[in-house]
Amino acid sequence: MTDATRVEWREWGREAFSEADERDLPVLLSLSATWCEGCHEMDATTYAEPRVAANVNEWFVPVRVDVDRRPRVRERYNMGGFPTTAFLTPDGELLTGAGYLGVDGMRQVLESVHRMWDEEGREAGRIPRALNGDRPPAGELSEAVESHLAGQLESKYDERYAGWGTDAKFPLPRTVEFALKRDRDRALRTLDAVRDHLADEVAGGFFRFAGARDWSDVAYEKPADTNAAVTRAFADAYLYTGEEAYREPAAAAVDFLTDDLWTGYGVGGSLGPGLGRAYYAAPADERAELDSPRRDLTVLAGANALAADALLTVAAYTDDDRAREYAERILDGLERDLIDPDSGVVTRYRPTDVEDGTRHRAGDDAPRDLLEDVSRVVGAYVRAAGVLGEGADVARAVADRAIAELHVDGSFVDGPRSGAGLLDRSFRPLDGNVELASALVDLAALTGEDRYREVARETAESFAGATDRLGVQVAGYGSLVGRLLRGTTVIAVGDGPGSDLHRAAWRVADHEKVVVPNAHREDAPAPRTVPEGSAVVTAGDAVSDPATTPDELMTRVAETVE
Numbered sequence: 001m002t003d004a005t006r007v008e009w010r011e012w013g014r015e016a017f018s019e020a021d022e023r024d025l026p027v028l029l030s031l032s033a034t035w036c037e038g039c040h041e042m043d044a045t046t047y048a049e050p051r052v053a054a055n056v057n058e059w060f061v062p063v064r065v066d067v068d069r070r071p072r073v074r075e076r077y078n079m080g081g082f083p084t085t086a087f088l089t090p091d092g093e094l095l096t097g098a099g100y101l102g103v104d105g106m107r108q109v110l111e112s113v114h115r116m117w118d119e120e121g122r123e124a125g126r127i128p129r130a131l132n133g134d135r136p137p138a139g140e141l142s143e144a145v146e147s148h149l150a151g152q153l154e155s156k157y158d159e160r161y162a163g164w165g166t167d168a169k170f171p172l173p174r175t176v177e178f179a180l181k182r183d184r185d186r187a188l189r190t191l192d193a194v195r196d197h198l199a200d201e202v203a204g205g206f207f208r209f210a211g212a213r214d215w216s217d218v219a220y221e222k223p224a225d226t227n228a229a230v231t232r233a234f235a236d237a238y239l240y241t242g243e244e245a246y247r248e249p250a251a252a253a254v255d256f257l258t259d260d261l262w263t264g265y266g267v268g269g270s271l272g273p274g275l276g277r278a279y280y281a282a283p284a285d286e287r288a289e290l291d292s293p294r295r296d297l298t299v300l301a302g303a304n305a306l307a308a309d310a311l312l313t314v315a316a317y318t319d320d321d322r323a324r325e326y327a328e329r330i331l332d333g334l335e336r337d338l339i340d341p342d343s344g345v346v347t348r349y350r351p352t353d354v355e356d357g358t359r360h361r362a363g364d365d366a367p368r369d370l371l372e373d374v375s376r377v378v379g380a381y382v383r384a385a386g387v388l389g390e391g392a393d394v395a396r397a398v399a400d401r402a403i404a405e406l407h408v409d410g411s412f413v414d415g416p417r418s419g420a421g422l423l424d425r426s427f428r429p430l431d432g433n434v435e436l437a438s439a440l441v442d443l444a445a446l447t448g449e450d451r452y453r454e455v456a457r458e459t460a461e462s463f464a465g466a467t468d469r470l471g472v473q474v475a476g477y478g479s480l481v482g483r484l485l486r487g488t489t490v491i492a493v494g495d496g497p498g499s500d501l502h503r504a505a506w507r508v509a510d511h512e513k514v515v516v517p518n519a520h521r522e523d524a525p526a527p528r529t530v531p532e533g534s535a536v537v538t539a540g541d542a543v544s545d546p547a548t549t550p551d552e553l554m555t556r557v558a559e560t561v562e
Helices: 014-023 037-046 050-059 071-077 103-124 143-155 173-180 185-197 224-241 244-260 303-318 321-336 369-385 392-405 431-446 448-463 465-469 474-488 500-506 552-559
Strands: 027-032 061-066 085-089 094-098 270-272 294-298 490-493 514-516 535-539
Touching: 014 027, 014 061, 014 294, 027 037, 027 071, 027 448, 037 224, 071 085, 071 474, 094 500, 143 173, 143 465, 143 474, 173 185, 173 224, 173 474, 185 224, 185 244, 224 244, 244 303, 244 321, 303 321, 303 369, 321 369, 369 392, 369 431, 369 514, 392 431, 431 448, 431 514, 448 474, 490 500, 500 514, 500 535, 500 552, 535 552
Parallel strands: 027 061, 490 514
Antiparallel strands: 027 085, 085 094, 270 294, 490 535
């Protein structure tokens, strides 16, 4: 990715910061991604300009970071989008930063930072507020949390164009999922807009966002995690409506994930527009004549876990055999390469994975135990246990390690508190905490082990004091709090996966439910066993009589769930 530049890039790590310290120079940190069009434009123009490159190499220690491979660096130094150009002290403190910079803009910034360094040196550095050591404001859980976020669905909704906000439009799949149970009309209208503007009608899958309020100015980038999350949201919409308008985009995205992004053992990181935006804007019969988009074939643990979750969701609701088969292949690959089922260690990617046609050197140490990865892994394996009948043990192992290593002072930090730059400082992202706490609530419902629910509750309480400041982007927090207060609907099925009762359980119109197959066995991972050939519904303190047919099960759900 950097071959076109004249900059002598270093890899992220202590060695680069030690060099900056020894030479008494600031670090120029370039945050980039394979799918990022602006990043490639900067390489081809700004960093390729001889004078710019000479100044960068002389006045700074330049470091290039792939934001998909190192999300903790991304979260600490992101200047509001990618590319990001951040300037740091040798201790990793932030001097200043910007987004995309053309040749003239980069020259001005380089000279300005060079002068700043000469005049102020390391004293000019600062630590971002989110990393200053303060814990989030804790509070008691109440229905007011869910009500506030449900209110945000209405107050921040764009009634004219759909979606939330009045600037760039992102699909916000977790917000859509929260809205499906609380404001379904707005959720479905948003998915309609996503389908009409962000879905690739030729190859399937979804683009990352639209730059304008009316969903125009599409960014033709197709990251795996975005596609997985949006696919699941469309599948959930199909669960509630039964309409092909929501099943078909999900099915097309399944094909995209398991074809265009398939590496042979997992889903690659992304497809990006490269320098040819015209490719995705062209009709199908013209694409073959155009340069194809860049592919990042890195198999990322979190993105693949999310993809497996989405594929299993589609399979559970629609009996899609291809989705089920590829979900199983993804899970097999994760356990073979990126998850240690015994210790629960999750490694973000294989050091030898291919990125844009080049092989990374074996010494490239992949991060481990990142909150973004473990939360998705736990969620995927809970889903696998419900759909396939296997996965609870892996979910337990990863959850136990995450609790032991990352749960600090009531909430989860985003990874091990060590590393170069500001990686040794704790960062507690709300979205990551919500994702893992939600997976722990599911795991507690699946296994009957209340300890997971207790950790989830403590985590949710750690952010409850900031409820009035929360926006629609973290609406999933409202779902988490609601489930902690009311309990999770559990359908324990005394049959194996694929039986009529098991299939009916997954078709109950509640995407937040937990389904437990094989609950008739003595070793069933459920709060209680149920008679073979029957199903029991639990909702809060209410427990239904056994149902022996799909129709009876639907009746029991209606009787038991408020």
